[in-house]
Amino acid sequence: MAFRAPPLNGFYCRRNPMVFFRAFASVVSPPSKAVVYERHGPPDEVTRVIDLPPVELKEHDICVKMLAAPINPSDINRIEGVYPVRPPVPAIGGYEGVGEIQALGSAVRGLSLGDWVIPSPPSFGTWQTYIVKEESVWHKIDKDVPMEFSATVTVNPLTALRMLEDFVKLVPGDAIVQNGATSIVGQCIIQLARIRGIRSINIIRDRVGSEEAKEKLKGLGADEVFTESQLEVKNVKDLLGVLPEPALGFNCVGGNPASLVLKFLRQGGTMVTYGGMAKKPITVSTSSFIFKDLALRGFWLQKLMSTENAKDCRVMIDYLLSLVCDGSFKYELEMVPFKDFNVALDRALGKLGSHPKQVIKF
């Protein structure tokens, strides 16, 4: 199947071919280079970079010149076709990113040329050089924040913040426990907990370099970091020392590491699952529910974004970017020029060893 370009107002529009004749009086975007896929499959096989023709701006539209956009695991899953919600193919890759306003429709009032904006809620198709979307899609952000953080603030840091806020009311001195603590969400949770005076108990895989990983997480503010093998003890709570039993746990692995989070939780505690890196289910004893009164929940940012709770997200994003700005919040990213998209993709797919999250720089 050939790639069908989006409706191109001003040049050719399936909805209204007459638009062509109005083109000369309208604002039109530059042509865009985009990473597209026409069918689902291995991303390094099904994606290619193509040129898309210019798009006419309707009166409330904004044309954004993209500056940077990350390759998140969920982007890969969407291209593979295994993510439950995904755009119909053919589609342009990407779900978040940052750009600069290049052109405005005639009725746009709230934003100006040169503003830096992110799509919020995030939306499909950020892997392209120019995007035309309605004003309401775009959220203006502070240009002082390095673009790689603005480009990545939604999918990982916002997940961390919402998970800390939405499930259990924590107060300074409380503790949380998490597995997969070296992930970006994990690093964000450690730092956001530290900023709130909340202690963090962190579980990481046993692997070469786990001692360095521990030190790195402690440098971010982790109170305790255990490898899974350190937790093969009769009662993990004996390892807590002065830390309180955690009321809230986060699981992005599944299998035994999820059980380890459950073991740490206090009576009445909640575990929130937001990922399944081990591709293994979560197994829970009956008595954990009845006598320990544990609650198991799930978190999915994309679902949240479709609810009315989404309205707080822009405020939260501003807060997160202000933390980046004042130096109290960070995570590792690697910028790659758009021309080397294939290299960035191979790194994101794990084909080239261990790399930080890849951020395409347009």
Add this chain to the structure above:
Amino acid sequence: MAFRAPPLNGFYCRRNPMVFFRAFASVVSPPSKAVVYERHGPPDEVTRVIDLPPVELKEHDICVKMLAAPINPSDINRIEGVYPVRPPVPAIGGYEGVGEIQALGSAVRGLSLGDWVIPSPPSFGTWQTYIVKEESVWHKIDKDVPMEFSATVTVNPLTALRMLEDFVKLVPGDAIVQNGATSIVGQCIIQLARIRGIRSINIIRDRVGSEEAKEKLKGLGADEVFTESQLEVKNVKDLLGVLPEPALGFNCVGGNPASLVLKFLRQGGTMVTYGGMAKKPITVSTSSFIFKDLALRGFWLQKLMSTENAKDCRVMIDYLLSLVCDGSFKYELEMVPFKDFNVALDRALGKLGSHPKQVIKF
């Protein structure tokens, strides 16, 4: 270890030996026959019936002549020593029951001789002929209700009612799903749902007589009853017909029957675990939490009774007994004279084939 009788005010009191001298001016209970166990172990080995000496009533005490008390599975687990909260041994068996007021302390104002009462919250030691406890322990109930229902209203029917009320707000036309539907809690859920206009989807074991069990549950108001083997299909929801996807599920089995409850639940649904008859854990996929947004919780009546939510329970018990009285709520019980306690216990232990719940009649 010998059985130590409880402190016997009026005859010998370890707390205050001087009480002896006041005995002749005081109200004293009759001697009591009680089922006691001095150590944990198999109930048919460690329990015996003994005589306990009379007890002096303090001014706020009430002496209740027990009429009936059931043998619940949790009573058996307490005697076995496997229940997480249990009285220290030596102890008297039982946790709920009904009795008639036989004598009153001098300061009792709210209850009268001849009233029928239940301990509410329930409390340990109902397997005896006379109980002396403070007025506040006792809740007066309607004498028109057959005693076997008053004796058993708390542990099973109240569990069913609270589970229907406490987790998900249901409205008429909604549906629930449950496994272990032939249990007394299961039967109560079916009937309480029917009374509320809530549809019930019920899962039972494959066994000889499962067709009769289906008919019996449908007679109570079950909308659908499936055996586990009927649910070995690609999509259980195809079996729902006109019923809506359930927002709330109940699990008292664990293992695969718990997974069947999860499969029926709608997006955002909640499964409440209140038992583990299969002695197998509950296994849940990561995507059930993230993409289906399921929540897993637990229910334990004994815990609830220690919270401030317990205060509504007496109102709920009156409601449940009124339903029994008007004939819209029932379940099978078998009354056994106290002198045949050992037979009742053997039946409750499953040693004598299938029997309804055993209720000791004093």
